[in-house]
Amino acid sequence: MKNKSIILFSVTIAMLAWNSCKKDEKTVAPPDPENEVITTVKLVATNAADTTDIVTAQWKDLTPNDGNPDLTQAAMTLKKNATYNVAVTFLDETKSPVEDITEEVEERSNFHLVCYTPAASLNVAVQRTDLDNNTPKLPLGLKTRFTTGGASTGALQVALHHQPSGKNGTDCSIGSTDVDVNFTVTLQ
Amino acid sequence: MVRFFSATVFFLLFCLHAVIVHAQDCVYRISGTVTDNQRHPVMGAVVRIETDSTKGDVTDTGGKFTILNACQGHLMLTCKADGFSTAVAHIHIDGNNNVQFVLSADKNQLHEVVVNGVRMQDLHTVSHTELKGLALLQSRGKSLGEALKMLPGLNTIQTGPTIAKPVIHGLHSNRVLLLNNGVRQEGQQWGSEHAPEIDPFVANRINVVKGAASVRYGADAIGGVVLLDPDPLPNNKGISGDAYLIGQSNGRMGTASMSLQGKLSDKLAGVAWRLQGTVKRAGNFSTPDYYLKNTGISEQDFSASVGYRRNGWEIAGYYSMFNTKNGIFEGAHAGNITDLYAAFSRTRPITQSVFSYNIGRSYQRVYHDLAKATAIYRFANEGKLELNIARQKDLREEFDISLPFTKDPELLKKPQVSFQLKTHSAELVYTQPSVNGFSGNVGVAGNTQGNVFRGIRYLIPNFRTYSGGAFAIERYTYKRLTIEAGARYDYRWQQVYQRNQSTLATYHTTLEFSNITATGGAIYRLSDQLTLTGNVGTAWRAPSVNELYIHGVHFSDASYQDGDSTLGAERSLNSSITLSYQSTKLRATVDVYNNTIGNYIYETPQAQPITLLSGTFPAFKFTQDNVTIRGVDASVQYDFLSHFTLQSRATIVRGYNHSAQDWLIYMPADRYENGLVFNLHEFGFMEEPYLSVENVSVLRQDRVPPGIDYAPPPAGYSIFNASTGFTTHIRNHKMQLDFTVSNMTNTAYREYLDRFRYYADNIGINFIIKTKISF
Numbered sequence: 008m009k010n011k012s013i014i015l016f017s018v019t020i021a022m023l024a025w026n027s028c029k030k031d032e033k034t035v036a037p038p039d040p041e042n043e044v045i046t047t048v049k050l051v052a053t054n055a056a057d058t059t060d061i062v063t064a065q066w067k068d069l070t071p072n073d074g075n076p077d078l079t080q081a082a083m084t085l086k087k088n089a090t091y092n093v094a095v096t097f098l099d100e101t102k103s104p105v106e107d108i109t110e111e112v113e114e115r116s117n118f119h120l121v122c123y124t125p126a127a128s129l130n131v132a133v134q135r136t137d138l139d140n141n142t143p144k145l146p147l148g149l150k151t152r153f154t155t156g157g158a159s160t161g162a163l164q165v166a167l168h169h170q171p172s173g174k175n176g177t178d179c180s181i182g183s184t185d186v187d188v189n190f191t192v193t194l195q
Numbered sequence: 196m197v198r199f200f201s202a203t204v205f206f207l208l209f210c211l212h213a214v215i216v217h218a219q220d221c222v223y224r225i226s227g228t229v230t231d232n233q234r235h236p237v238m239g240a241v242v243r244i245e246t247d248s249t250k251g252d253v254t255d256t257g258g259k260f261t262i263l264n265a266c267q268g269h270l271m272l273t274c275k276a277d278g279f280s281t282a283v284a285h286i287h288i289d290g291n292n293n294v295q296f297v298l299s300a301d302k303n304q305l306h307e308v309v310v311n312g313v314r315m316q317d318l319h320t321v322s323h324t325e326l327k328g329l330a331l332l333q334s335r336g337k338s339l340g341e342a343l344k345m346l347p348g349l350n351t352i353q354t355g356p357t358i359a360k361p362v363i364h365g366l367h368s369n370r371v372l373l374l375n376n377g378v379r380q381e382g383q384q385w386g387s388e389h390a391p392e393i394d395p396f397v398a399n400r401i402n403v404v405k406g407a408a409s410v411r412y413g414a415d416a417i418g419g420v421v422l423l424d425p426d427p428l429p430n431n432k433g434i435s436g437d438a439y440l441i442g443q444s445n446g447r448m449g450t451a452s453m454s455l456q457g458k459l460s461d462k463l464a465g466v467a468w469r470l471q472g473t474v475k476r477a478g479n480f481s482t483p484d485y486y487l488k489n490t491g492i493s494e495q496d497f498s499a500s501v502g503y504r505r506n507g508w509e510i511a512g513y514y515s516m517f518n519t520k521n522g523i524f525e526g527a528h529a530g531n532i533t534d535l536y537a538a539f540s541r542t543r544p545i546t547q548s549v550f551s552y553n554i555g556r557s558y559q560r561v562y563h564d565l566a567k568a569t570a571i572y573r574f575a576n577e578g579k580l581e582l583n584i585a586r587q588k589d590l591r592e593e594f595d596i597s598l599p600f601t602k603d604p605e606l607l608k609k610p611q612v613s614f615q616l617k618t619h620s621a622e623l624v625y626t627q628p629s630v631n632g633f634s635g636n637v638g639v640a641g642n643t644q645g646n647v648f649r650g651i652r653y654l655i656p657n658f659r660t661y662s663g664g665a666f667a668i669e670r671y672t673y674k675r676l677t678i679e680a681g682a683r684y685d686y687r688w689q690q691v692y693q694r695n696q697s698t699l700a701t702y703h704t705t706l707e708f709s710n711i712t713a714t715g716g717a718i719y720r721l722s723d724q725l726t727l728t729g730n731v732g733t734a735w736r737a738p739s740v741n742e743l744y745i746h747g748v749h750f751s752d753a754s755y756q757d758g759d760s761t762l763g764a765e766r767s768l769n770s771s772i773t774l775s776y777q778s779t780k781l782r783a784t785v786d787v788y789n790n791t792i793g794n795y796i797y798e799t800p801q802a803q804p805i806t807l808l809s810g811t812f813p814a815f816k817f818t819q820d821n822v823t824i825r826g827v828d829a830s831v832q833y834d835f836l837s838h839f840t841l842q843s844r845a846t847i848v849r850g851y852n853h854s855a856q857d858w859l860i861y862m863p864a865d866r867y868e869n870g871l872v873f874n875l876h877e878f879g880f881m882e883e884p885y886l887s888v889e890n891v892s893v894l895r896q897d898r899v900p901p902g903i904d905y906a907p908p909p910a911g912y913s914i915f916n917a918s919t920g921f922t923t924h925i926r927n928h929k930m931q932l933d934f935t936v937s938n939m940t941n942t943a944y945r946e947y948l949d950r951f952r953y954y955a956d957n958i959g960i961n962f963i964i965k966t967k968i969s970f
Contacts (some may be wrong), residue, residue, distance in 0.1 A: 071808055
């Protein structure tokens with residue numbers, strides 16, 4: 008009886024020791040190739056009076072975790088006292104080809120809201136022109152109309168909010184923020 | 196390795212020394228009461244130590260007896276009285292014990308013995324406290340963190356109603372060690388929202404060592420140690436067990452836990468076993484004014500043990516499994532600092548909720564299992580050699596409400612982050628017999644662990660750690676004085692595996708730490724009632740992997756955290772004095788302590804916030820400074836009238852950062868608990884009925900460093916709890932019933948150490964009914 012117990016005990020120990028030799032931790036999991044990270048927010052403004060007048064700007068950070076964005080193209084100049092139809096796109100430029108994340112936002116449009124907040128110094132009024140699939144349908148904000156006033160300059164905040172519950176199409180403080188960037192807009 | 200070897204040689208020499216010396220340490224007192232099964236005291240019963248026939252006592256009119264100068268070790272106690280069957284108790288003496296004999300008039304009935312020993316921990320002079328008796332019953336159904344809050348000197352750090360961690364003398368997480376049945380619990384303790392992965396129902400004895408305990412338990416025991424131990428396996432044949440059924444109104448939570456145990460006979464004589472399991476389910480908890488959306492719990496735990504005892508040998512196996520899914524309150528989800536401030540400014544969460552058992556994203560799924568094998572050999576001279584080998588696996592997965600952007604549906608089902616930690620450990624301890632007043636332990640311990648991080652985003656790296664240590668603790672008791680000293684050497688090797696963010700190549704970094712810790716203390720019995728204990732001890736902790744290498748947004752905090760790979764180990768010097776008075780009418784304990792921690796690691800805010808695509812985040816960097824934490828714990832129980840007891844507890848902690856010349860953030864606010872208990876020996880069919888009312892008052896925490904926290908500390912609060920209950924016997928089965936109402940006035944309040952205080956109130960009124968049936 009005693010011998011059997013000792014044998015059983017030794018076998019348990021041996022199994023424990025053997026198991027401990029597997030070194031899973033040496034394999035560092037690579038970033039999931041299917042996971043998309045927003046690296047770029049792009050605005051494309053088309054002058055409603057002249058569809059060949061297209062202005063673009065982008066806010067880009069290809070290393071999204073380090074706090075060093077590339078702001079060289081984050082400014083746009085629009086004509087004063089004009090109307091623009093603006094589309095916002097969210098891209099993952101770390102992928103090749105570049106992934107368009109706007110599609111996923113559209114797919115889950117019922118839980119997203121894009122908000123545009125011009126600085127007080129900037130004479131721009133922004134109106135959302137698209138709707139989600141809620142009942143009743145609520146504004147989404149991927150497509151907007153910018154109505155510009157007199158010559159001025161200032162920051163325009165563009166924010167994508169994830170609103171898994173409580174979306175009402177106007178309140179931007181609900182939920183959590185996926186994107187929150189500032190463009191410099193000049194009207195002249 | 197050489198050091199390790201020399202420690203082993205030292206250890207063997209120590210054993211040899213212990214075997215040569217002889218005699219016994221006979222300084223302990225056994226006291227208690229003898230009653231019949233109607234709880235009437237039995238006068239004139241003879242209580243005697245069978246193994247030492249010179250020692251015994253006859254009970255007085257109150258059924259009380261006292262035996263002085265009992266020797267350390269196992270002994271058999273008998274209780275004989277005319278007209279009753281003889282009761283026998285096998286007890287292990289390593290401190291003053293209290294034994295209750297319940298005699299049966301009918302010789303065919305089984306007798307019952309309740310042993311409430313003052314169980315001494317391996318470090319006798321470090322202050323400790325135990326959750327026992329009614330407090331243990333009333334703690335049932337609570338998480339470990341919540342249960343321990345009932346002890347003086349302990350607080351909890353919470354993340355809403357479902358996640359609570361114990362705070363000992365202002366310290367928590369990886370500065371508090373948990374021992375599950377003697378094995379260091381190795382989980383993901385570094386995060387404040389990572390609750391201990393233990394079911395408190397596995398333990399019938401819950402002890403807390405408050406102070407530096409690294410000498411016995413190794414690194415990390417800076418704040419203290421929580422020890423969870425099951426009862427010893429049964430010595431009697433036949434099957435017995437306990438069943439708990441607990442229901443509470445808030446969260447409509449139900450908990451059921453049962454244990455069954457027995458001992459085999461015939462060919463398998465000497466084999467004893469126990470099976471235990473717990474199931475817990477809760478839905479959305481509610482504050483006085485609203486439900487907290489997505490705060491349910493679903494937990495299933497299981498444990499099994501088997502032991503074999505013959506001659507001096509004892510071999511045992513133990514397995515425990517903890518499995519939980521915890522909802523994270525939806526209103527606490529913030530993407531960046533703007534969301535956080537928007538949440539603060541609301542008086543109530545934006546999303547209205549109703550009651551539901553449904554647990555949606557965000558939730559945590561935590562799995563922990565432990566397998567342990569023990570071999571003990573008791574020498575003829577009462578010395579003991581114990582070998583423990585354990586393997587544990589901790590898997591923690593966090594599912595965020597914000598789904599990743601992807602076209603792959605499989606990825607949407609995966610957790611955002613997952614951590615898996617596997618630990619293998621071994622410990623060999625020799626307990627020397629008590630000879631000429633000397634007693635002590637020597638031991639060696641080692642472990643290896645591997646951590647694997649997987650996640651959609653980077654948080655912490657993988658690592659492999661090997662660590663080993665050797666310790667010796669020696670005690671000497673002479674009359675009223677006990678002195679104790681101990682020392683330990685620890686070595687730790689860690690290799691960290693990371694991937695370069697741009698080239699994606701894997702690289703590794705190796706870190707080594709070694710440390711010597713020591714402890715010294717004394718206990719002086721000023722009188723039979725008054726005891727003075729003092730201790731000075733050191734403890735250490737190597738920086739954890741998040742403090743070294745975390746890099747990125749910590750979403751639950753909406754903060755950007757940066758580790759510092761150059762951090763060194765923390766070292767603490769803790770001095771404590773405990774004065775304890777125990778008489779039949781008055782029981783009081785006061786602990787005073789001063790804990791100086793060098794290289795204390797904490798997050799310090801950076802001047803510049805960080806701008807990411809998802810907004811602006813306050814940036815924090817891990818840094819280390821010299822700090823002091825000091826405080827007082829006091830508890831008093833005074834039987835001022837027969838049947839009436841006044842009880843008070845106070846927990847006061849002060850933390851100061853010497854380098855920054857400011858208060859330490861997140862120290863518990865002053866806490867006072869005062870209550871009145873009315874109890875009878877019997878009332879009708881009820882045995883030991885009681886009725887108690889308690890007030891818990893917590894002051895506002897004003898001692899905070901300015902400008903760091905997102906919101907000022909909440910106001911102080913005062914809440915009332917009441918409970919009533921009794922014990923009864925139904926067909927010889929003991930049944931205990933307790934009914935508690937907590938937060939009776941349904942007061943809305945927020946607690947400084949609750950991270951969800953930014954978003955919502957604490958839970959409101961709660962009716963809790965608990966039953967325990969022993970069979």
